Amino acid sequence: MGGDVDRAGTRDWAALGVLVLPVLLISVDMTVLGFALPYLSEDLAPTGAEQLWIVDIYSFVLAGLLVLMGSVGDRIGRRRLLLSGAALFGAASVLAAFAVTPTMLIAARALLGVGGATLMPSTLSLIRTIFTDPAQRRLAIAVWGSGFSGGMALGPVAGGWLLEHFWWGSVFLVNVPVMVVLLAVGPLLLPEAKDPAPGRFDLSSAVLSLAAALPVVYGIKDLAKHGLGPAPLVAIALGLAVGAVFVHRQRTLTDPMIDLQLLAKREFSVSIGTNMLGVFAMTGLLLLVPQYLQLVLGMPPLTAALWMLPMTVAGVAGSLLVTRLARHVPVPQLIGAGLVLAAVGFAAVAVLGAGAGPWLIVSALVLVGFGVPLSEVLTNDLIVSTAPPERAGSAAAISETGFELGGALGTAVLGSVAMSIYHSGVPADAPHAARETLGGAVAAARHLPQGQAEALLDTAREAFVTGMRISAVAGTVLLVLTAAQAVVLLRRPRTDAAVPVRA
Numbered sequence: 001m002g003g004d005v006d007r008a009g010t011r012d013w014a015a016l017g018v019l020v021l022p023v024l025l026i027s028v029d030m031t032v033l034g035f036a037l038p039y040l041s042e043d044l045a046p047t048g049a050e051q052l053w054i055v056d057i058y059s060f061v062l063a064g065l066l067v068l069m070g071s072v073g074d075r076i077g078r079r080r081l082l083l084s085g086a087a088l089f090g091a092a093s094v095l096a097a098f099a100v101t102p103t104m105l106i107a108a109r110a111l112l113g114v115g116g117a118t119l120m121p122s123t124l125s126l127i128r129t130i131f132t133d134p135a136q137r138r139l140a141i142a143v144w145g146s147g148f149s150g151g152m153a154l155g156p157v158a159g160g161w162l163l164e165h166f167w168w169g170s171v172f173l174v175n176v177p178v179m180v181v182l183l184a185v186g187p188l189l190l191p192e193a194k195d196p197a198p199g200r201f202d203l204s205s206a207v208l209s210l211a212a213a214l215p216v217v218y219g220i221k222d223l224a225k226h227g228l229g230p231a232p233l234v235a236i237a238l239g240l241a242v243g244a245v246f247v248h249r250q251r252t253l254t255d256p257m258i259d260l261q262l263l264a265k266r267e268f269s270v271s272i273g274t275n276m277l278g279v280f281a282m283t284g285l286l287l288l289v290p291q292y293l294q295l296v297l298g299m300p301p302l303t304a305a306l307w308m309l310p311m312t313v314a315g316v317a318g319s320l321l322v323t324r325l326a327r328h329v330p331v332p333q334l335i336g337a338g339l340v341l342a343a344v345g346f347a348a349v350a351v352l353g354a355g356a357g358p359w360l361i362v363s364a365l366v367l368v369g370f371g372v373p374l375s376e377v378l379t380n381d382l383i384v385s386t387a388p389p390e391r392a393g394s395a396a397a398i399s400e401t402g403f404e405l406g407g408a409l410g411t412a413v414l415g416s417v418a419m420s421i422y423h424s425g426v427p428a429d430a431p432h433a434a435r436e437t438l439g440g441a442v443a444a445a446r447h448l449p450q451g452q453a454e455a456l457l458d459t460a461r462e463a464f465v466t467g468m469r470i471s472a473v474a475g476t477v478l479l480v481l482t483a484a485q486a487v488v489l490l491r492r493p494r495t496d497a498a499v500p501v502r503a
Contacts, residue, residue, distance in 0.1 A: 027151025070397020085118025284414025425463025
């Protein structure tokens, strides 16, 4: 690894450090709000609908704008877009921290989504520009991916600590100094890169991309929260219909927003699908495990977050180790091996019982946390290397959109499976709150006589664990199938991403 660093140059690796900063913050922001929600709800007193918008508006806007912002970066310059997004992200963080009404906080969270949509595709596409050597680029993507893993773990721990010492707005203010550093050193270290001949910008395509993405993301999230219903199904159908119009328009334009020829490349499309399915499984598990640690095993939130740290350490290790493994093992087999290893972790969750201690669940998480990021380093490398340099922003945006949809689908599908089984396992005469969620059962038990409370909690916890086990079985099967398709479909002569890495 030291030789790779020497060949790339200290300046290039310093630039990579700058690009990891926004990735770290975006992943922190995805997890930290859940800890602050009870405190800000007490202070701002939002309605139920307002609270949902506070939580969801960030991911709605982020997912809806990714494709558009990737195209904008290809046109105006990816460094310019990154720095503009950093300034907006920092300003929106201040606005969120000092919000005095729910509406003000919703608006701030929407602006954070706009800023996040500019940051995510810019970072990955600039890595494509800075690191032209395949070996160096793969290592750079591994470090970049480690930023995601680190942020996912840092969010709960940092959020818990901040809320113990400061007010809820502090979880947003931590973004500001990082954005200041990015704005100060970014112009000095990051090169500018854009499409030299981008052609005419098509406003209709921009509107269609938003009109396609937003209803789909909304529908998936609504399914995750409320189950099957006409509203989410209509929203998804509408989004898919608009998406079909968008795709047709891209095929007819001389200068399309998305180059559909990218999707015709097997390495590109298979890698995006593999990423999306891996995130699908991992997100579904991460939805359930914290509830298991807190509500079944009785851990406080910060303790549960610390128990999940080994998963993050494993993710960083997997991301970095794969750059060495790729010197000796073909990339398709490595991708498949990582996903199969994650499937073993899911299988371990599938056999645990309600009395299983934290060490078993953490051991399973380590396997998942090691295997999925290991495979994603390689698929991300294939995605950015198969796209031409002038389309790097659009390619990265398509990749990030796949991540967002995979995460939303994982929450919706695997979460819905688990909750459906939970509902069927709790008696019909139990309190309404207990039949809705395990957290509701814990709250309802506080108002019951001791014997009834213990019986309710035993039943509810057993039902929750059963639901989690069935979801883990589904995740196991999905990961094994995803591994198989990746190995089979990627087994062909590849682009420069497949060049062996030499020490």
